[in-house]
Amino acid sequence: MTSGNITETEQAVLDEIEAEGVDFLRLQFTDILGTVKNVSVPARQAEKAFADGIYFDGSSIEGFVRIQESDMRLVPDPDTFAILPWRQKEESAAARMICDVYNTSTGEPFEGDPRRVLKNALDRADEMGYEVNAAPEPEFFLFEEDEDGRATTKTGDQGGYFDLAPKDLASDVRRDIIYGLESMGFEIEASHHEVAQGQHEINFEYDDALTTADNVGTFRTVVRAIAAQHDQHATFMPKPIPRINGSGMHTHLSLFTEDGENAFHDEDDEFNLSDTAHSFLAGVLEHAPAITAIANPTVNSYKRLVPGYEAPVYVAWSDRNRSALIRKPAARVPAASRVELRSPDPSCNPYLAIAVMIHAGLDGIEQGLEAPDPVRENIYEFDEEKREEYGIDTLPANLGEAVDALEEDEAIYNALGEHIASKFVEAKRQEFEEYLVDVSDWELDRYLETF
Template sequence: MGKQEDFVLRALEERDVRFVRLWFTDVLGFLKSVSVAPAELEGAFSEGIGFDGSAIEGFARVYEADMLAMPDPSTFQILPWRGGGDGPATARMFCDIVMPDGSPSYADPRYVLKRTLSAAADKGFTFYTHPEIEFYLFKNTPNAGDDPVPVDRSGYFDHTAQSRGSDFRREAISMLESMGISVEFSHHEGGPGQQEIDLRYADALSTADNIMTFRTVIREVALGQGIWASFMPKPFTTHPGSGMHTHVSLFEGDTNAFFEAGSEYQLSKTGRSFIAGVLTHASEITCVTNQWVNSYKRLLGGGEAPSYICWGHNNRSAMIRIPMYKPNKGQSTRIELRSIDAACNPYLAFAAILGAGMKGIEEGYELPREAEDDVWSLTERERKALGIRPLPRSLADAIEIAEGSELLPEVLGEHVYDFFLRNKRSEWEDYSRQVSAFERDQMLPVL
């Protein structure tokens, strides 16, 4: 038993913890939870908690169903919405999923990211991420056929007296901070009822764990206030979609590998090759960073969402933006990926982004020409002349491109890659069969 396990076992007693929830994530990014009594935790640390992997989306076939959830003691936190005050408390820990022989499960998204981070570490790099997470708050619980009603009619950075959104953000941030998740900024976004909360920089594994916790906290706080939170990428036709602009950087020890004093935009050759890798493989990884049929309504919808594969300095119409350099702030040199949305599986999305960027570094990809113009305002001919390709226009396009990818099966592993694409293909086919309100409204009166 290590020091971290000992700390957790002591904390259970000192904080009067009655239940410990063990969390893990399925291949599609949905949180799974099993609750154990404190008395069982010492055994769980050494032997794990057994479960039927074939009952979890994408985890195992029936004949290889037995799996074990091994708690990660470094992720122990009290759940602030489940007691934790004067009464009994409930805690949570994330788990790594292993096979009965102790080997890592190839279907565990957390392991997929760990494996990719380990490959980068072998090259001397640590991967850091900083997400800006957008979501909508609605007055009503979503029911089939009902239009969602936003909690307010405010806009970007609006400050309104006794705003439902600001009260919500205050409580949510307090809860996140109490769980050790540092928040950098929060504000009202451009759509009615739309919010943004930005998490502080952390290593990619911690950030992915934090995103899973964040989505749970946001929903819990909303339900506690009698409202509903949604990370759906594009809930309204006429209002902005919700993205998760993510700032990323690589460090070599304590040195930012993206920074080079005196170079253009203070960006090193490593940084330029990383960007080139992400751009080169952008179409292949889009089905992971934007995994739902609705994700493509956001990417095609304009606003702050990119539709084309390009990069630019401080250019918010580009898929990758290089934020403005601040003097004496070389350590904060980073790139901002603007296509990813908050409904993705963060473990797989970060693995795909890192895998693409590392491929660019390893093979010395050359960075293409910068997009200096507003990419949306260019004509199709002008974009072609500049070599600017579109992102996939639909989940079907993204799947077809991913099916021909060499990078994705390498990064995700064959099992996750095969299951993920089969599931996405099924989602597209289900979606394609649906007769939409648009078709009825446009065609019933005239056909």
């Protein structure tokens, strides 16, 4: 039974709130820079939230609206309801729902809502007859906290790629994180220690692109919260320690037709990729510099995107090695055919990053772009002359160059919408300018007593 205008899905959430003794709801949304925000309301407000939304002051959120346009409305998505795992042992439980943001003056979806930007990309795909699946591989570091609870960069382990305890002392933390994620509906595919000391990866199974973007935000929240219970600090900063590998978020993408067939698969192609896949891939390569501003949005991101640390900086694709920007992973079955963009890092706003990847690929399909030949050699070993011979460009070298590329790429800039694109560019130009005028410890150590 449903009451009023409440749907069956919403009623199921109301029933679960009562059955599980949930006292508080965190209504979550994401600002332009990818920070998860939430408005907490008593659980008894859930039905009102479904029927009317919950109002909040949007002027306090980075890049949202001006003071005179401040009233915004959160509309929760009942499909995203989940009980927070770190609250279950207390007397009362808390749960969260991810929300869409609406403009109260017009009643329309707010153009500055990153979730709306991704929905727009999915609408474009739908009009072209496709559904989009995505699967990210977010990496993170676990660091010890000091006696005051502040983060250090001490890892507490000497583990390496796929190491097991006792070297991997954080395996208990990973285990509890996985339990927490599974309790919230995640299907965990694998977890392991990564290459660098203190670095970890937990992979969850692919899903539709919107659910995947929702999951990335949830993933980061859960990892941080459960790590804190172990007196550890989890960070998704791309390069927290110099001269070792940084953290990436390789992202796998595929298109499916309305009848459920993988539009990227072609058994007769040398690489088992369809013409659609080749054009999608070509579109992502074409727009890679602009995508980089969104997928690698911090000054620190470009400390990871340097040759020599397994980060992909060369605009090429391969079906065999990981030195190229895009890889075509081996697929055991046709449904698993996909492309993997290896440049994104986990500091990005997942809604915006996945949205611009989709738009770039769809633009490639619409234009009928042809992908270049794959590069099967190790591009890391190429010198500049050989890269020029192969026609291989490099990604922007810093945040300033990436923002320039974004502003020059009409397709990607317009895909974000004027509101988000202009606010994003403004914020990132300011960040880069602040970085340029700062003086680092490296400079002091090198020059202070020398000159």
